[in-house]
Amino acid sequence: MNTFGNIYRLTSFGESHGPAIGGVIDGFPAGIPVDAGFVQACLDRRRPGQSDIVTARREADSVELLSGIFDGVSTGTPIGFLVRNSGHHSNDYSEIEHTFRPSHADFTYTSKYGLRDYRGGGRSSARETVARVVGGALAMQALNTMGIEIYAYTSRVGTVALENDYRLYDRLLIDTNPVRCPDKDKAQEMYGLIQRVKAQGDSVGGIVTGVIKGCPVGLGEPVFGKLHAMLGAAMLGINAAKGFDYGMGFDGLDMTGSQAVDEFFTGADGKVSTKSNYSGGIQGGISNGQDIYFRVAFKPVATLLRDVATVDDCGREAVLRARGRHDPCVLPRAVPVVEAMAAMTVLDAILLNRSARL
Amino acid sequence: MNTFGNIYRLTSFGESHGPAIGGVIDGFPAGIPVDAGFVQACLDRRRPGQSDIVTARREADSVELLSGIFDGVSTGTPIGFLVRNSGHHSNDYSEIEHTFRPSHADFTYTSKYGLRDYRGGGRSSARETVARVVGGALAMQALNTMGIEIYAYTSRVGTVALENDYRLYDRLLIDTNPVRCPDKDKAQEMYGLIQRVKAQGDSVGGIVTGVIKGCPVGLGEPVFGKLHAMLGAAMLGINAAKGFDYGMGFDGLDMTGSQAVDEFFTGADGKVSTKSNYSGGIQGGISNGQDIYFRVAFKPVATLLRDVATVDDCGREAVLRARGRHDPCVLPRAVPVVEAMAAMTVLDAILLNRSARL
Amino acid sequence: MNTFGNIYRLTSFGESHGPAIGGVIDGFPAGIPVDAGFVQACLDRRRPGQSDIVTARREADSVELLSGIFDGVSTGTPIGFLVRNSGHHSNDYSEIEHTFRPSHADFTYTSKYGLRDYRGGGRSSARETVARVVGGALAMQALNTMGIEIYAYTSRVGTVALENDYRLYDRLLIDTNPVRCPDKDKAQEMYGLIQRVKAQGDSVGGIVTGVIKGCPVGLGEPVFGKLHAMLGAAMLGINAAKGFDYGMGFDGLDMTGSQAVDEFFTGADGKVSTKSNYSGGIQGGISNGQDIYFRVAFKPVATLLRDVATVDDCGREAVLRARGRHDPCVLPRAVPVVEAMAAMTVLDAILLNRSARL
Amino acid sequence: MNTFGNIYRLTSFGESHGPAIGGVIDGFPAGIPVDAGFVQACLDRRRPGQSDIVTARREADSVELLSGIFDGVSTGTPIGFLVRNSGHHSNDYSEIEHTFRPSHADFTYTSKYGLRDYRGGGRSSARETVARVVGGALAMQALNTMGIEIYAYTSRVGTVALENDYRLYDRLLIDTNPVRCPDKDKAQEMYGLIQRVKAQGDSVGGIVTGVIKGCPVGLGEPVFGKLHAMLGAAMLGINAAKGFDYGMGFDGLDMTGSQAVDEFFTGADGKVSTKSNYSGGIQGGISNGQDIYFRVAFKPVATLLRDVATVDDCGREAVLRARGRHDPCVLPRAVPVVEAMAAMTVLDAILLNRSARL
Numbered sequence A, B, C, D: 001m002n003t004f005g006n007i008y009r010l011t012s013f014g015e016s017h018g019p020a021i022g023g024v025i026d027g028f029p030a031g032i033p034v035d036a037g038f039v040q041a042c043l044d045r046r047r048p049g050q051s052d053i054v055t056a057r058r059e060a061d062s063v064e065l066l067s068g069i070f071d072g073v074s075t076g077t078p079i080g081f082l083v084r085n086s087g088h089h090s091n092d093y094s095e096i097e098h099t100f101r102p103s104h105a106d107f108t109y110t111s112k113y114g115l116r117d118y119r120g121g122g123r124s125s126a127r128e129t130v131a132r133v134v135g136g137a138l139a140m141q142a143l144n145t146m147g148i149e150i151y152a153y154t155s156r157v158g159t160v161a162l163e164n165d166y167r168l169y170d171r172l173l174i175d176t177n178p179v180r181c182p183d184k185d186k187a188q189e190m191y192g193l194i195q196r197v198k199a200q201g202d203s204v205g206g207i208v209t210g211v212i213k214g215c216p217v218g219l220g221e222p223v224f225g226k227l228h229a230m231l232g233a234a235m236l237g238i239n240a241a242k243g244f245d246y247g248m249g250f251d252g253l254d255m256t257g258s259q260a261v262d263e264f265f266t267g268a269d270g271k272v273s274t275k276s277n278y279s280g281g282i283q284g285g286i287s288n289g290q291d292i293y294f295r296v297a298f299k300p301v302a303t304l305l306r307d308v309a310t311v312d313d314c315g316r317e318a319v320l321r322a323r324g325r326h327d328p329c330v331l332p333r334a335v336p337v338v339e340a341m342a343a344m345t346v347l348d349a350i351l352l353n354r355s356a357r358l
Helices: A036-046 A092-094 A107-114 A119-124 A128-143 A173-174 A184-199 A228-238 A332-354 B036-046 B088-098 B107-115 B120-123 B125-145 B170-175 B184-197 B226-238 B331-353 C037-048 C090-096 C108-115 C120-124 C126-144 C171-176 C184-198 C226-236 C331-353 D038-048 D091-098 D108-113 D119-124 D126-144 D170-175 D184-199 D227-236 D329-353
Strands: A009-013 A020-026 A063-065 A079-084 A149-155 A206-213 A241-246 A264-266 A272-274 A293-300 A309-312 A317-319 B009-013 B020-026 B063-065 B079-084 B147-157 B207-215 B241-246 B263-268 B272-274 B292-299 B307-310 B317-320 C009-014 C022-028 C063-065 C078-082 C148-159 C206-213 C241-246 C264-266 C273-276 C291-297 C308-311 C318-319 D011-012 D020-026 D062-065 D079-085 D149-157 D207-214 D241-246 D264-266 D272-274 D294-296 D308-311 D317-320
Touching: A009 A128, A009 B088, A009 D119, A020 A128, A020 D011, A020 D079, A036 A128, A036 A332, A036 C090, A036 D272, A063 B125, A079 A092, A107 A119, A107 B307, A119 A128, A128 A149, A128 B184, A149 A173, A149 A184, A149 A332, A173 A184, A173 D308, A184 C241, A206 A332, A206 B125, A228 A293, A228 B226, A228 B241, A228 C078, A228 D126, A241 B226, A241 D020, A264 B063, A264 B307, A293 A332, A309 B263, B009 B125, B009 C022, B020 B125, B020 C022, B036 B063, B036 B125, B036 B331, B079 B125, B079 C009, B079 C022, B079 C078, B120 B125, B125 B331, B147 B170, B147 B184, B147 B331, B147 D308, B170 B184, B170 D170, B184 D011, B226 B292, B292 B331, B292 D020, B331 C291, B331 C308, C009 C331, C022 C126, C037 C126, C037 C331, C090 D317, C108 C120, C120 C126, C120 D227, C126 C148, C126 C331, C148 C171, C148 C184, C148 C331, C171 C184, C206 C331, C226 C291, C226 C331, C226 D241, C241 D227, C241 D308, C264 D308, C291 C331, D011 D126, D020 D126, D038 D062, D038 D126, D038 D329, D079 D126, D091 D329, D108 D119, D119 D126, D126 D149, D149 D184, D207 D329, D227 D241, D227 D294, D227 D329, D272 D294
Parallel strands: none
Antiparallel strands: A009 A020, A020 A079, A063 A079, A149 A206, A206 A293, A241 A293, A241 B241, A264 A272, A309 A317, B009 B020, B020 B079, B063 B079, B147 B207, B207 B292, B241 B292, B263 B272, B307 B317, C009 C022, C022 C078, C063 C078, C148 C206, C206 C291, C241 C291, C241 D241, C264 C273, C308 C318, D011 D020, D020 D079, D062 D079, D149 D207, D207 D294, D241 D294, D264 D272, D308 D317
């Protein structure tokens, strides 16, 4: 279950403080030019230490692509890759060898497997998302050849939320601030909030909004492989995710059916389109050619620079206080991960859709 | 992609107006006593025509179990099953042979496959969930032998929402009203709202809350098979679902990490437990033994007894008005489907978890 | 594990003496005209009672296609199907309720599952191949639209073997005799041998040779999905199969590399072809456009009308003697099953190959 | 399709002359002590250059285990691993950039993917089996804890074949000669044959026999996951494999059913056993506790140090003559690969079998 996808498949490996994070990408079509620099650029957006509101852990996160590419072009064979771990301080973690951090995976991993690599969260660390960003960066290069565009941004941090939908924001503004929010004023407000909770040794959650434009009609497999179910599973698999919705989602439930119906019309180009898009670009689980938009809720992470009550692995009461370098808010670094998961999902759906007709 | 699950697997088939809906359940463990009457009772809760706020379509929905059970006990071999379709009026649907119902799957199916069975929505009809209810009913019988309890209820219809969390409601009240809401007054209010939108030929959406109690610690597979990601995919695959969250979900995003941390303690029984349960019973993707609770958002369905603008399969403008028997609100009938999907997911996770240690 | 295939997938269910054998075919492309009469004709070739050298059990084996076909054309949705069991005498089997038939699956099923449906072998009965023949008959209709031809024949019964390779036999002669051997004299000899062992209450094994013509270049997925590995798994999954080889196979091992090399040349049509075909149409696991040919070894089945020593489910010594209607030689009825498995494998490989390039 | 297995899964990557061969092993149970030295020892048995009858290519083949093991014990998380390529001479291969080696995968890869990494066979090189040997070595360490023993040996080279079955040979003699044949005299004869064909720039094929002892009763999943079908697919996926059989196989077809029946008896230990073992330890696709034995046919490889006719990628006639270092007989180095595939298959079957009962 460390494999994501059906035809385009990422299998990842690696622990936070082991020798490396890496994986194998299988099912990447042959003949796609691969720009290793773009893959590295995607990793750089996910990297710790890129601003003062994310963890200060220092990792170069240099990716090495080990196979499946020949003379700069994909060959259709699996792409193995590797990112060496380097910036970890293993001695930071001895305290939690026998004590469970609350709201982390320490207790559940130990219960499930009988042991765990406790250093830095081991396999449950969000550091594993390095592998997903590599898988997404490759998928995006395939999607780009088809004119499909995918992006995400921070739309809420704690109580500070964007008020408009994605159509009113400029994608190019997303990376102009460390929060990755395309509204300059809101970004400033979010930034201030993160700084405040950070100063208190606390953390804050929020929402990432994702957008997929240019998706061809027909992606998604009924009944259990609906495009939004595939997207939802992809997003809910990201560390700290607590919820997913798309189109009208949870917030549109005060509308009636007649208010939320997306009437069809034929555009000047002869293409069938919809007047509104409450469906979020997916109808009956299949893309209809309109923009796909969705939201992912991320909890405030539980690594707190303050005392929390817990127990040890003998069940005895204990108190923990995290030290060192942690993210007060995962949202900015979650943005490239959301994009990566969306890209892998869409490429997988495209490949699955190839079998719809002979 | 008409298969759900990894080890416990349901493969379903059938169109709304074809001869039958059915499927194959594979991976059901041997030695479980199977009560066919319980399976039928679950189907009866999903059946149309059970109250005046759901579709009046008349289907007996009698299930026939065709294999995998011998002398009332499961044999470990696949369980084929069948529910004959009987109550349909195929002539209701000739109008939509060449015209796409807005916010339905007509356009996307035709685009993907080049043709569609247009009668009653064909494969995209929620009638397919008959198969899921059978799969869930069998899973529940296995789960019951382990003391796991699963239930769901309507917690919101349109603007009418329950104000408290699941712990304050009595499971036994859920089926005392046609809305399947465990709060008598709210149920009455919801019922009134559904009647009003029905009278207007309109529809209304809402939320189903699901609860899983008694889940053993350790279910869920990191990284891509997190228990909540499996649950989310299961729920988002239900017709009309637009969102999923669990634990603190979308509504808890105004809390900080220190407010939302679930501190551990050791109970009188020596079991490790948490003081609060913002995690929703899942940490790091793995069940921690606390209650699992989640929400599924359902849109107001788009079958409206009023005119809506659309196009036909030549792109020409058209107007449609649904006739006959339709659900003004899918929530009451979605409740048993949510339960079924949850039961299948949990049984699958239990079987997957068997390989965690040798 | 009752599902065969990756994209084109058959999930089967049913016991020999349960109500029905059936299954679901998923991944059948949309837009293929489906001739239900052809499906029935394939079943008729597998049916018991068709000659005096196969079991006399009487089954009509009428197939009912329940979904996925609309106006005679496949819709891309799953095709559920059903064949009712009718000709069984359940009282024939009470003797083996507690006693294990040697060289059958009675002991292993009981050990694995704790119980078994002992009537007629239950799930382990070759009657399950009814589902495969349906899956194969549909696949063949898709393959026919691409000019791919698949057939099989009995090439050995006991010690009586064809001496030449497939190229010297006329496909049209296969069904002119009950053995399904395209050499008239050998067929007569095989027929005599089967009659003799039948008279002695004994049984005899043999070989079915399969041929696939017109296969496009490029089918098969390296590394673990090599086309011959997929074919081999398909064939070895047939009841009573003991071996599989293709191309030069086991019999070509006395050749050296220089004798067995398939040199390339360019034909008059500009197509790259090979002068010889020791490779059996597959190189590096991928079809090269030449004929694919393979062999499947079937054991003499162990249902003997004579005494055999065994034990019961308490480990006590016992003697069994089969009674009634059994196949003295499975080869004639295995021929259509081999064809069906080959057809499903090839269609699956075609669909998988669609993702090789974007 | 670069993943092998269902629960215990190896995903491999790497080309012969790329930076590395490696993979990810998923589903390895937690709590198993892992001896990295044993893994390396298995690789050393597969390594080129170990004798004068295998290729002289020099590779250290040092494996690096990158994750999933903590303090010498498996953690249940995926095990990434890497073997750097080092000994290749890329300039040996420029000649085949545009010319297809007969009976190799050059033509089929180029046809399927539109391009290929032509250096040393790229992905189609048997060098990929490095990854399988790592996966097998880990599986064996899990199997050892259960008392399961797996081994293989060369039983035929060209026309020189062992005359007896596996029971008459001593496992400990296998590695006492470079052919890996447990019969000293036959080994000498095989060795002489290989030397002769090598001197002629030719090659020779043969058979590897595999044995699995101590397998618990109940492994294997009917209908399509029969243990021998899983084993067969595993073996046929090895480079140069042309056939697979088990138990009585192809060679037992001259027996009748009464000659080949495996009568049951209850041993002094109270265990049900069989008097003979023509079934090869598998009945109805499920292990019955007896020894499992099987054969794999390997062709004489087509890399010949003599002229062969072929065409280039424009279809023009050409002549190729391999140069440098190649295996005149793959059998000795195939032995550890056969063992590895068998070990992975059995561990996977054990894990699958965990779901047979609740």
